[in-house]
Amino acid sequence: QSALTQPASVSGSPGQSITISCTGTSSDVGGYNYVSWYQQHPGKAPKLMIYDVSNRPSGVSNRFSGSKSGNTASLTISGLQAEDEADYYCNSYTSSATLVFGGGTKVTVL
Amino acid sequence: QVQLEQSGAEVKKPGASVKVSCKASGFTLSDYYMHWVRQAPGQGLEWMGWINGNSGVTKYAQKFQDRVTLTRDTSIGTAYMELSRLRSDDTAIYYCARDPSTSGGYFDYWGQRTLVTVSS
Numbered sequence: 001q002s003a004l005t006q007p008a009s010v011s012g013s014p015g016q017s018i019t020i021s022c023t024g025t026s027s028d029v030g031g032y033n034y035v036s037w038y039q040q041h042p043g044k045a046p047k048l049m050i051y052d053v054s055n056r057p058s059g060v061s062n063r064f065s066g067s068k069s070g071n072t073a074s075l076t077i078s079g080l081q082a083e084d085e086a087d088y089y090c091n092s093y094t095s096s097a098t099l100v101f102g103g104g105t106k107v108t109v110l
Numbered sequence: 111q112v113q114l115e116q117s118g119a120e121v122k123k124p125g126a127s128v129k130v131s132c133k134a135s136g137f138t139l140s141d142y143y144m145h146w147v148r149q150a151p152g153q154g155l156e157w158m159g160w161i162n163g164n165s166g167v168t169k170y171a172q173k174f175q176d177r178v179t180l181t182r183d184t185s186i187g188t189a190y191m192e193l194s195r196l197r198s199d200d201t202a203i204y205y206c207a208r209d210p211s212t213s214g215g216y217f218d219y220w221g222q223r224t225l226v227t228v229s230s
Contacts, residue, residue: 034214104154
């Protein structure tokens with residue numbers, strides 16, 4: 001199972017919106033509505049931000065939203081804030097009943 | 111509150127095995143799937159496998175199929191990950207994570223981490 005494809009880095013200014021893409025295949029991202037997104041600050045455990053493509057856990061800011069089109073899922077962060085600077089990973093269920101992560105995207109707030 | 115307490119750091123020699131524990135509190139282990147994820151230094155997250163906390167059924171990533179064993183002891187609410195035939199590139203932080211889903215899979219709570227260092 002190959003890792004999902006994410007851009008290595010995305011940047012934006014405070015207040016702007018950014019979108020991180022996560023591209024897979026019809027055997028993972030495109031085949032199921034089971035994409036999740038995680039935020040990881042340096043030295044910390046990952047934190048769940050979005051599950052099942054577009055659902056936000058309680059306590060996660062509504063500035064974070066998820067969507068999917070075909071084999072590509074996306075995480076959008078609106079009203080970018082300094083605290084959003086972190087690594088972000090997508091994850092998908094696969095046709096083999098396994099899960100697979102994306103390579104990760106480093107978000108920089110300019 | 112939900113907590114996952116992992117065992118401490120390990121240093122192992124190449125070819126040895128390591129067993130990491132993950133003690134659950136604030137919920138019943140047998141009601142959830144548990145996953146293991148690792149992260150090599152400076153690298154991304156890598157999914158290793160899951161275990162059904164109730165039945166003990168497991169599923170592993172193909173990469174680890176012949177070297178990893180996930181188990182659980184519901185009587186003490188603890189999940190385990192054993193990795194055998196260790197190599198230097200197994201040096202990584204290992205996390206356990208709880209999966210509250212009934213289908214698909216995602217991770218809502220994570221352990222605090224266990225660093226495994228493989229060095230001769």
